[in-house]
Amino acid sequence: xxxxxxxxxxxxxxxxxxxxxxxxxLPTETVLGIALMIPALATIxxxxxxxTLYAIWISLHTKLLAVRDMPFVGxxxxxxxxxxxxxxxxxxxxxxxTVVSVAIKVCIGMATALVLNENWPGRGLARAxxxxxWALPPLTAVVTWRFLFNDTTxxxxxxxxxxxxxxKPILWLAKVEYAMPSAIxxxxxxxxxxxxxxxxxxxxxxxxxxxxxxxxxxxxxIHRFLYVSLPAVFPVLMVAVTxxxxxxxxxxxxxWLLTQGGPGEATTTLPIAxxxxxFVAGSKNLSRGAVYAVLTFPVLxxxxxxxxxxxxxxxETEA
Amino acid sequence: xxxxxxxxRRFKVIAGALWMIFILTWVLFPTYWIALASFKHPKDLAVxxxxxxxxxxxxxxxxxxxxxxxxxxxxxxxxxxxVSLGATFLSVVIAVFAGLALARLKFPGxxxxxxxxxxxYLVPPVLLFIPLYVVMAxxxxxxxxxxxxxxxxxxxxxxxxxMLRGYFHNIPVELEExxxxxGCTRVGAWVRIVLPLASPGIAAAAIFAFTLAWNEFLYxxxxxxxxxxxxxPVGLASFIQLDVYRWGELSAxxxxxxxxxxxxxxxxxxxxxxxxxxxxxxG
Numbered sequence: 001x002x003x004x005x006x007x008x009x010x011x012x013x014x015x016x017x018x019x020x021x022x023x024x025x026l027p028t029e030t031v032l033g034i035a036l037m038i039p040a041l042a043t044i045x046x047x048x049x050x051x052t053l054y055a056i057w058i059s060l061h062t063k064l065l066a067v068r069d070m071p072f073v074g075x076x077x078x079x080x081x082x083x084x085x086x087x088x089x090x091x092x093x094x095x096x097x098t099v100v101s102v103a104i105k106v107c108i109g110m111a112t113a114l115v116l117n118e119n120w121p122g123r124g125l126a127r128a129x130x131x132x133x134w135a136l137p138p139l140t141a142v143v144t145w146r147f148l149f150n151d152t153t154x155x156x157x158x159x160x161x162x163x164x165x166x167x168k169p170i171l172w173l174a175k176v177e178y179a180m181p182s183a184i185x186x187x188x189x190x191x192x193x194x195x196x197x198x199x200x201x202x203x204x205x206x207x208x209x210x211x212x213x214x215x216x217x218x219x220x221x222i223h224r225f226l227y228v229s230l231p232a233v234f235p236v237l238m239v240a241v242t243x244x245x246x247x248x249x250x251x252x253x254x255x256w257l258l259t260q261g262g263p264g265e266a267t268t269t270l271p272i273a274x275x276x277x278x279f280v281a282g283s284k285n286l287s288r289g290a291v292y293a294v295l296t297f298p299v300l301x302x303x304x305x306x307x308x309x310x311x312x313x314x315x316e317t318e319a
Numbered sequence: 320x321x322x323x324x325x326x327x328r329r330f331k332v333i334a335g336a337l338w339m340i341f342i343l344t345w346v347l348f349p350t351y352w353i354a355l356a357s358f359k360h361p362k363d364l365a366v367x368x369x370x371x372x373x374x375x376x377x378x379x380x381x382x383x384x385x386x387x388x389x390x391x392x393x394x395x396x397x398x399x400x401x402v403s404l405g406a407t408f409l410s411v412v413i414a415v416f417a418g419l420a421l422a423r424l425k426f427p428g429x430x431x432x433x434x435x436x437x438x439x440y441l442v443p444p445v446l447l448f449i450p451l452y453v454v455m456a457x458x459x460x461x462x463x464x465x466x467x468x469x470x471x472x473x474x475x476x477x478x479x480x481x482m483l484r485g486y487f488h489n490i491p492v493e494l495e496e497x498x499x500x501x502g503c504t505r506v507g508a509w510v511r512i513v514l515p516l517a518s519p520g521i522a523a524a525a526i527f528a529f530t531l532a533w534n535e536f537l538y539x540x541x542x543x544x545x546x547x548x549x550x551x552p553v554g555l556a557s558f559i560q561l562d563v564y565r566w567g568e569l570s571a572x573x574x575x576x577x578x579x580x581x582x583x584x585x586x587x588x589x590x591x592x593x594x595x596x597x598x599x600x601x602g
Contacts, residue, residue, distance in 0.1 A: 027426075029424045029425055029426055030424075030426040030427065032420070032424060032505075033420040033424035033425075033426035033429065034420075034426065036416040036417060036419060036420035036424075037416070037417050037420050037421075037432065039412075039413040039416060039417070040413050040414065040416065040417035040436070040476055040477075040480050041417075041432075043413060043472050043473070043476045044435070044436065044439045044473075044476065044477060047447075047451070047469070047470065047472060047473035047476075048439045048442050048447065048473055048477075049439075050450075051446075051447045051450035051451050051454065051473075052442065052446060052447065052450075054450035054453070054454070055446060055447070055449060055450045057450075058449060058450060058453065063453065108342070111338055112338070112339075112342050114335075115335040115338055115339050115342075118335060120335075126339060126343060128585065129343055129346055129347060130342065130343075130346060131584075131585075131588075132346055132347070132350060132581065133346055133350075134584075135530075135580060135581045135584035135585065136350075136577050136580065136581060137533065137534035137552060137573075137576055137577055137580050138534060138536060138552075139534070139536060139551075139552040139555055139556065139573060139576065140353070140573040140574065140576060140577040140580075143353065143555070143559065143569055143570065143573040144349045144350065144352065144353040144570075144573065145349060146559065147352065147353060147356060147566060147569075147570065148349055148352060150566075152365045154367075154369060155352060155369040158368070158369050189345070189346075189349070215324070220327065221327055221330070221331060243441075246441055246443065247443075249443075250443035250444070250445045250446075252444070252445055252536075252537050253536040253537060257536070257556060257559060270445075271443075271445040274445060274449070275448075275537075275541075278449050278452075279541060286449050286452070286453065289449050290449045290450070293445055293446045293448075293449060294446070296443075296445065296446065297446060300441070300442070300443065300446070304438050304441060307441075308434070308438075
């Protein structure tokens, strides 16, 4: 207990100095604090902590959707999944989807934030418009894009052909080579506003003096970005990149509603594979699905450690 | 630099304007397109040359949505509302307690507990959906609104705790201490001083929690089976998987579902100051 805390504590704390018996008692702040935390802790332990461990437990057994019993099989499911030949391609697709999506989100988000940071009439409205895809339910976003991609309602192809960007219609979701880029387009569409707004919040406190001083020193627009804006937003950027990487790596809804992992396995990332093993494929093997999910856990741990590092270093620079 | 400042300024303005036109088109056109589709006559939906405007808007698609016997759209709406409101209410109450404890009381481990809550929010549903399915099945909570509401608390509770902790933290402790000097107990000071001051933050936490639950898909998809508990996104997703697309009804449903989410999101935005805790936090 810190000194400031002791001073603020109820009479119990002050009595502790004189009454030797109350030293055995826990300070009231601790008791009250823990009591108030109990409901939240119970929810988090019950619905996050316990299920995480239970996922590992399930992956060490054989649990089929329709069967009550789950015999222990040790690492057998891991051996099967890792040797099946569909895990590694799925991991590769997940990494590809994540890296490409996050990189594009950063670029588009940064460019948009830089423009929104300038003073021009109507930028408040533009800021709200940019936030729109982020505020939409993923289902609405996907339905919208499926509509645009669809080959019988063909608006996207129509526009692209009219603009002479393509010669004949693209089968966006039906062709193996276009399905992944389509999923990335929709994911980026929904996710880039997060970067635009977060980076805008990082850019806006930079005083104009800094830019003016750089101008006097002869720094051009690119140098001012590299040596004034970028260092100032870098801590925020790192936190946003890590958060977005976690969300993108685990993206299920957008990909599933768009392509269901297809055509073939062209967009089957790890989250899709986990779902398919557990609830779609043949015997509906929850344990196999759990293996896919558990194998993403190390990635999450690494990202969370990185995030922790970025947040604490950001707090240090602010302090 | 070889470019003069004047030319550089011009370049900046033109590049910025072009970029903003591109971004706004990219963001707004798809939204416009689906809104337009929901008001088009079905015969105008699948045509060779797409129509960028309709002269005779019709509510046929909306009517179709509500009269579709297998979809039961009203029931889906009701389920979505019940589950989202339930999860929101539960989470806000839990989070007010926890937020006060984390922001206002000194006890061992509270820093770590605060971080643990944040990281709990980051544990993805993909890791949890299989074990949660098994647990819910054990408790006979599959296809139940109560079950779904409990599962939604797994992300709304950490989210609200994290947000309210930050909000309570920014209210000066001195106000509370003044009330205590005037004879309030600590809890009395919280109820009379801190909570009223924090009401915008509590409203924002509630609003964002509601939209998180309202938009959620994966848990609802695996934990519900019938119109008993199915939510709007799940019902509409079954529409997508039909062989023949009913684009009119689908656009109408997707748009109706988006309206509360978008309105509430922008409302919630007004309650919070920009920054990582407010600005753009969503799962």
